[in-house]
Amino acid sequence: MAFFNRLSQSARNVAGTTVRVSTPIRHKASASAAAPKLVPDEYDGPLVKTQVPGPKTQELLQRMDNITRNTGTIQLFADYKASKGNFLVDVDGNRYLDCFNQISSVPLGYNHPALIQAVSSPDLATSMINRSALGVFPPGEYPGRMEEALLSIAPKGLECVQTMMCGSCSNENALKQTFLQYRTKARGGAMPTQEEYDSAMHNQLPGAPDLSILSFNGAFHGRTIGMLSLTHSKPIHKVDIPSLDWPASDFPALKYPLHQYEQENRVEEDRCLQMVRDKIAEYAAKGKPVAACIVEPVQAEGGDHHATPYFFIQLQKILKEAGAAFVVDEVQTGGGIAGTIWAHEQWNLPEAPDVVTFAKKLITGGYYYKPEFAPKLAYQVFNTWMGEPTKLIMLEAIVDTIKKDNLLEVVQNSGKIILSGLEELQAKYPQFLSRARGMGTFIAVDLSSPETAADIVTRGRKAGFILGTCGKQSLRLRPALIFQSQHAEMLLDELDHILSEL
Template sequence: MSIQANNVRKILARNILADGFEPVLDLEKSHDSWIVDKRDGSKYLDMFSMYASGCIGYNHPRVLENKDLLAKVSLFKPTLSDIYTTEYASFLDTFNEIAIPDYLKKTFFIEGGSLAVENALKVAFDWKVRKNLSKGIKNKGYQVIHFKEAFHGRSGYTMSLTNTDPIKTKYFPKFDWPRIDNPYLNFPLTDDVIDSVKDREKLAVKQIEKAVKENQDDIAALIIEPIQGEGGDNHFRCQFFQKLRNLADEHDFLLIYDEVQTGIGITGKMWAHQHFTPSLCECIPPIKKKPIPDIISFGKKTQVCGILVGDRIDEIDDNVFKKSSRINSTFGGSLTDMVRFKIILETIRDFDLLENAKNNGLYLLNKLHELEKEFPAFVINTRGLGLFCAFDLPSGTERDKLTAEAYKNKLLILGCGIKSIRFRPHLTVTKDEIDFTIDVIRKSISNLLK
């Protein structure tokens, strides 16, 4: 039965809460960063990239060249946890070559970013509890330190970590795990801002040390987003990540970076935490160890989700990567998603899209700074790393009015945090598309200020 585009929302509303965007995605005609509405052919510039899961735009030539391969692997969904294919091996070979750091060689795949985080936690619990048992310590190793305004998912364990909009976790049972103040930066970075953040970092470190002391032998991991996305595009100093690395080593817990939203190029590097090196962020000595993680969770742009894990878990002989079925799922990720991600990775490499994200991200940030100068009482706290950009408005109400006004002018953007606008362009975004974005925002602000 053929469905008319104008009837899509009505049909969906019979069974689901159909309160999403109005346009009906035309899968064939949408292109680059542009969504075509199948109802009337109108075009919208997509600057939210399907909640940061889009990567190389719609109908990229490289994807279209591989339609037959994608069709073939979509005909049957194998249980990759136990049944292997050449396409699976080819994907993992490419993932290794282009995107897996040499310090995170252990890999686990699953479907969904929340479940990626869940399994990162399970790796940590298993590691910590087994370490405790080897010392004769029982029934400990079950807590996770996390931060205010974090978003790590909406399933099981992750709901005990997520604390952005209360509607996402309200009435669901949660663990009472240590929650730490998040010492994020405000912009522009004045001396007073830096001094204030340093004080807040010291407070956060004290809170972590207090949590460790009050829960002796019970902290399995500390988890943090390199940039808190859903919580308000909150940036941290590299030096803070160095302190977290040191604390993880000193107090024997694993350091987990949730890179579900920040991974795969949007910051100008494959992984956001790769910005946290002494040469790039001028970490002050002494540096005991680079602020690299023990585990990262990935998703969104990767299409298939999962975790990358370092060698620290080999301190335990029977860790989850050596003991069968300790972590597992029926499908072990989607083969179709893996093949699509392989194509995406090759496209990022061959078209130098990390450099595009870096250069056009700087262009976007500079344009946002121009808006800030033009509307200093309305556009504030402009910030960004690569294409991962945002600014604040005076209130959440004004933020919501601006996103609605932008939508009327064919621009799709999202809010985050209490009063922020976030930008999540595709890595292929052009300067012309950024100019269109800025023009729409300027026009929308002017309309709101009339």
């Protein structure tokens, strides 16, 4: 693994501010292997001109705080016109290698030519001006766009797809369909009775059935009221918000690298699977049967917890035996960052999950599902927008670029470089790093403490690198699909430098 040299780095002083200018020189082996840029006019590296946050950002932050009184999460104000490829530029002119990627939601980086071309089309302008309520007045081209943009990448075995606005509402409506299917099945396929219609209006049985959804400790499925009942990652998400009495099972706490701890990890996964069985039985006895289970391929917000294919195969089997739907939340892992379009492809399930939700890198929200989970009555799953037609115009260009530029291969290659590099750094700095893990470029490593994780993110930003955290003390990486080997080496070199200074 060849990192960048730091021999050519220098510091200079501008208007009393120390400016770090990085002009790294590659090792010869690395230089010869450098891939051509996927965004032709992309910057060569980070550039920090001011203190971070800079004066313009601080001024805008004060103005924003006067407006919202809710600015505690803002890190910088961006200049999106100047941003290119993997590099985000702020209003002070500082340039960052973005390894967190708007919380993993920008698939092709900033101002990708294919997307600029797509949004410059008259079709997009027409769609924006005449924003349609897709549930009642969709544009004539919408079915074709859904076929091209969504059905062309559908998970194997899932024939139906519904668009939504965001990840949380995708999960909400997907689970509504599992409730509808569960009750329809319980009635032998019959429609609701008049008694059920009447009692539903008063939130009472039998029209408002006492069903439950199983989730996992450490999970994150969104911030809407229903999804918060299934989210168990951070207290700040849930405190002061009423919650539904729904079961949560333990998610496996595995040792990494997985191939070195197969026996220990199998014991842990079997323990969690038994807990799933116990929770299903417990809630059935309480009169709150589990209608569905929702699970992330990797528990992202909770700390990038992984499980093996064995766990998910067995989980699907347990749910099938219990008559509960198997819902896979791919809001964060879907769209190629795992090295495959869908992370669950790597499990080799005997059959498709019942429902797969998505958002983030796929631009629009939504979910795929088996035909038997389709609503039986109009307006059971409905809202004004039911998605955003302009997003499918963009998604067509994204899907085409993924295929044309072999971006899944790019992700796989960069992921191997990052993960092996983190393992080297882990061996070099065992007092700070442990448990490097990932799939594709969906990667994390644990730090020695929450304070150390926060310090590394802060130091990285001051040096021109945007990083993220998750769980209690994990550093997480969520780059764009165009994050190449040269970007991976810039990142690893900077982490090496930061760790050497700690």
